Amino acid sequence: MSLNELTIHDMRSRLAAGEVTSVEVLEAVYDRINVVDGTINAYTSLMKESAYEAADRADRDLKDGRLKPLSGVPVAVKDILCTEGTRTSCGSRMLEHFIPPYDATVIRRLKEAGAVFVGKTNMDEFAMGSSNETSYFGVTRNPWDRDRIPGGSSGGSAAAVIADECIAAVGSDTGGSIRQPAAHCGVVGLKPTYGRVSRYGLIAFASSLDQVGPLTKDVEDTAIMMNVLAGHDAADSTSVPHPVPDYRENLSRGIEGWTVGIPREYFIEGIDPEITGAIDGVVRTMESLGAECREISLPHSQYCVAAYYIIAPAEASSNLARYDGVRYGFRSSGGETLLDSYKATRSAGFGAEVKRRIMIGTYSLSAGYYDAYYKKASQVRALIKTDFDDAFRTCDVILTPTTPTPAFRIGEKVDDPLQMYLTDIFTLSINLAGVPALSLPCGYSTAGLPLGAQLIAHHFREDKLIQAAAAVESRLPLEKRRPGI
Amino acid sequence: MEYEPIIGLEVHAQLLTESKIFCGCSTRFGAAPNSNTCPVCLGMPGVLPVLNRKVVEYAIKMALATHCRINRVNSFARKNYFYPDLPKGYQISQYAEPLAEKGHIDIEYDGTRKTIGITRIHMEEDAGKSIHEEDGDSTYVDLNRTGVPLIEIVSEPDMRGPAEGAAYLRRLHEILVYLEICDGNMEEGSFRCDANVSVRPRGTETFGTRTELKNMNSFRNVQLALDYEIQRQIDCLEGGGTVIQETRLWDAQGRVTHSMRGKEEAHDYRYFPEPDLVPVVISPEWIDDVQRGLPELPLEKRDRFVREYGIPPYDAGVLTASRALADYFEEVAKGTGQPKTASNWVMGSVLAAVKEEKIEIAEIPVSSEALAAMIAAIADGTISGKIAKDVFDDMWRTGKDPRVIIEEKGLAQIDDAGAVDAAVDEVLIAHPAQLAEYRAGKEKLFGFFVGQVMKRTQGKANPQIVNDILKKKLLKQ
Numbered sequence: 001m002s003l004n005e006l007t008i009h010d011m012r013s014r015l016a017a018g019e020v021t022s023v024e025v026l027e028a029v030y031d032r033i034n035v036v037d038g039t040i041n042a043y044t045s046l047m048k049e050s051a052y053e054a055a056d057r058a059d060r061d062l063k064d065g066r067l068k069p070l071s072g073v074p075v076a077v078k079d080i081l082c083t084e085g086t087r088t089s090c091g092s093r094m095l096e097h098f099i100p101p102y103d104a105t106v107i108r109r110l111k112e113a114g115a116v117f118v119g120k121t122n123m124d125e126f127a128m129g130s131s132n133e134t135s136y137f138g139v140t141r142n143p144w145d146r147d148r149i150p151g152g153s154s155g156g157s158a159a160a161v162i163a164d165e166c167i168a169a170v171g172s173d174t175g176g177s178i179r180q181p182a183a184h185c186g187v188v189g190l191k192p193t194y195g196r197v198s199r200y201g202l203i204a205f206a207s208s209l210d211q212v213g214p215l216t217k218d219v220e221d222t223a224i225m226m227n228v229l230a231g232h233d234a235a236d237s238t239s240v241p242h243p244v245p246d247y248r249e250n251l252s253r254g255i256e257g258w259t260v261g262i263p264r265e266y267f268i269e270g271i272d273p274e275i276t277g278a279i280d281g282v283v284r285t286m287e288s289l290g291a292e293c294r295e296i297s298l299p300h301s302q303y304c305v306a307a308y309y310i311i312a313p314a315e316a317s318s319n320l321a322r323y324d325g326v327r328y329g330f331r332s333s334g335g336e337t338l339l340d341s342y343k344a345t346r347s348a349g350f351g352a353e354v355k356r357r358i359m360i361g362t363y364s365l366s367a368g369y370y371d372a373y374y375k376k377a378s379q380v381r382a383l384i385k386t387d388f389d390d391a392f393r394t395c396d397v398i399l400t401p402t403t404p405t406p407a408f409r410i411g412e413k414v415d416d417p418l419q420m421y422l423t424d425i426f427t428l429s430i431n432l433a434g435v436p437a438l439s440l441p442c443g444y445s446t447a448g449l450p451l452g453a454q455l456i457a458h459h460f461r462e463d464k465l466i467q468a469a470a471a472v473e474s475r476l477p478l479e480k481r482r483p484g485i
Numbered sequence: 486m487e488y489e490p491i492i493g494l495e496v497h498a499q500l501l502t503e504s505k506i507f508c509g510c511s512t513r514f515g516a517a518p519n520s521n522t523c524p525v526c527l528g529m530p531g532v533l534p535v536l537n538r539k540v541v542e543y544a545i546k547m548a549l550a551t552h553c554r555i556n557r558v559n560s561f562a563r564k565n566y567f568y569p570d571l572p573k574g575y576q577i578s579q580y581a582e583p584l585a586e587k588g589h590i591d592i593e594y595d596g597t598r599k600t601i602g603i604t605r606i607h608m609e610e611d612a613g614k615s616i617h618e619e620d621g622d623s624t625y626v627d628l629n630r631t632g633v634p635l636i637e638i639v640s641e642p643d644m645r646g647p648a649e650g651a652a653y654l655r656r657l658h659e660i661l662v663y664l665e666i667c668d669g670n671m672e673e674g675s676f677r678c679d680a681n682v683s684v685r686p687r688g689t690e691t692f693g694t695r696t697e698l699k700n701m702n703s704f705r706n707v708q709l710a711l712d713y714e715i716q717r718q719i720d721c722l723e724g725g726g727t728v729i730q731e732t733r734l735w736d737a738q739g740r741v742t743h744s745m746r747g748k749e750e751a752h753d754y755r756y757f758p759e760p761d762l763v764p765v766v767i768s769p770e771w772i773d774d775v776q777r778g779l780p781e782l783p784l785e786k787r788d789r790f791v792r793e794y795g796i797p798p799y800d801a802g803v804l805t806a807s808r809a810l811a812d813y814f815e816e817v818a819k820g821t822g823q824p825k826t827a828s829n830w831v832m833g834s835v836l837a838a839v840k841e842e843k844i845e846i847a848e849i850p851v852s853s854e855a856l857a858a859m860i861a862a863i864a865d866g867t868i869s870g871k872i873a874k875d876v877f878d879d880m881w882r883t884g885k886d887p888r889v890i891i892e893e894k895g896l897a898q899i900d901d902a903g904a905v906d907a908a909v910d911e912v913l914i915a916h917p918a919q920l921a922e923y924r925a926g927k928e929k930l931f932g933f934f935v936g937q938v939m940k941r942t943q944g945k946a947n948p949q950i951v952n953d954i955l956k957k958k959l960l961k962q
Binding site: 080081082088090095098100101102104199200201202203204206207208234235236237238314315317318320321322324326327328338342362365366367370374 | 524527528529530531532533534535536563565567569572573574575626753755756757760761762763
């Protein structure tokens, strides 16, 4: 086994045993990147210099007997999180040369935990997309099939994890951007409760929906990452001062006696039968673990796509107004007047999907349309949240597919925004409700593509997600495969 | 036809907090351009606002002082528009759920009191400053002001003329400064005003089409601009035209208003709830706390001065123009037990000197105790009112205690009849001609003799004693 294939917990025990050094693991990671990333395109930039410094420091710490939660662990960071001194592009021409003078809070927390940042990962432009095809830096290819998309928008992070171009990664999820690529790449991805993880320094797409979370090789690593990421941040007024449990304690508790809800609205026409089959396998596994799986209803599910594609673009249209070429970022030389300059800069600096969403959002917030669109969507959102509140009165967790199909082909949906939007149909509600959800690998299609199961829990019950996912992971008859690149 | 103007005013007041509303940057005016900035107020990618609690406290103060109903849960919204001095492309303000609503203040105008309704008070951040170069080639942006806290105070359309409008503004200004939440400096833009104006035929009920006036940066300009705009609208209607709903800029040089943008070009601000901030929750305890710390407001103070000190309403008005002056007066009044004399001295010599030297009340070199001591010296006959003026000037110049000055310069009144008697004798001997004329019946020369005696005693002779002795001796043949 090559060192870059290690999980966080494996690496930790080997570091503790003195069998490997952080620098050796980091070298293996960069060797791997050298070999495969020309094809995969998971990274938009590498941070070799600071990474080796950090790895070296971790090794010295270890010699002094200090082993932090993520000491020396090579972590890939989605290029939406601000990193002081390192270009943070958000997948956009607009920020192609933007170097933030500050770290995102999660970056600071990861640093303090000893993490080593390998580089910044590719993503859909401003996180708007489900395939990494809208990135200004070119599409990321799915390590399982290079003609297919890795999912998005955290496609670079998911691909880097499964291609062993890092040990673990962080991404962000506004409507499925961690879970959908996790499912398509066969890794574990967790979208925490809204407010659980600080958004400070996370470049905003839709502020009321965005959350940062981990993408890892297994559930134990998810628990380790969440121990570091979660917690209140005074710089983010929407983060919550709830105590953070040690999520590792839930890894081996099992789910005996639990009630698992299976929402009938998620088993719709058009869903790939191989996915339904894999979810059936998860149901059987959970039952074998002593849980009761029962059909439930989340009656407003059908409205989630409509509500999401009003609220998210509305917030985006406002969040992206700051990219005007005046203070930082791309500025077009065209334009005689101020208005011309704005138009030229924003026309050339943003890609088509971003512009589409800015226009949708601007329209739905306009005088005379606000009540019909934004306000109505907010009311629907409240109903969707109530659906979950009701379900969690009886259920410990809810189980659904993460995506309706396995990874689709590059170019297949790029010209059909509506088809593209529908690929997130199972993940959007979760962000609207603010609840946490996790995507867990649960099988492979006959074509050899990974399939994902989504577990959903009530607000701030990430512990339950980790407990259920760890139990399923340990029992699911799933051969460990690796993509052959 | 006779027309009635309808005026509503929107005031933006900068709050005197140390730091900005959503970040820790200093609010200090006059710093080097763009030096009071950080990633948050610069609107860098990924940054988030955190509300400054002091801003809420100050806004609550104003809400209580203007008898508003405070919304215990209120929230911020984004006001979206593009401009280079607005780094985020939106201003964080309050919209559907403002801090406070439905208040009122009393104004005094032409000796009568009138109540003006306050529609709402909300908190928001200020934008930066665009500085356009004279040649028109370049515009510079200074973001020091970006994020400085403001409250916007919106009045009901309750004012019926420019003078009423000006009276309302003065009252609002006075309250803000009294509360010590705004420095009220109009030149530096700490207190800014926009006006909504319409006219209607007197006696009718419905409002006419209104225009919004901007760019009036003094009380005087507000009044001039309102005067001009009201007449412009009347002329327009009288000429058979209609008033167009638009925003107009006041040109202080040309003393006219110019159309800035019409209704069609009006911004659509696309307000929506600010998702980066949680609702502001104000507990009843917090409101009580602020209420307890509220100072007595100008109008209440004025009424109390009239009642308690028996001074005329005009005096009370002058003396309560600022909290510092009112406090100064009260200390002098209490120190002497002679409020009317205290009022005369404060309104007279003290304010004249303050004006002359262009200083603040806090910088007055004569302490209230010293002034009280001086007034006491007049009352007990140690010095005359005339000498007191010299003593006061000396106190102002040197900061010395009046008793010391009186002692050092020997200014105490001469009450000793023997000494006055001698002085009178000398005067009569020195002016035999006048004495003869007086005795021949020219009685108005009495004043001349008084003057000569006072001169000989350097003004220190007790005037009553001088009178008595002079009368006696002049009659003596």
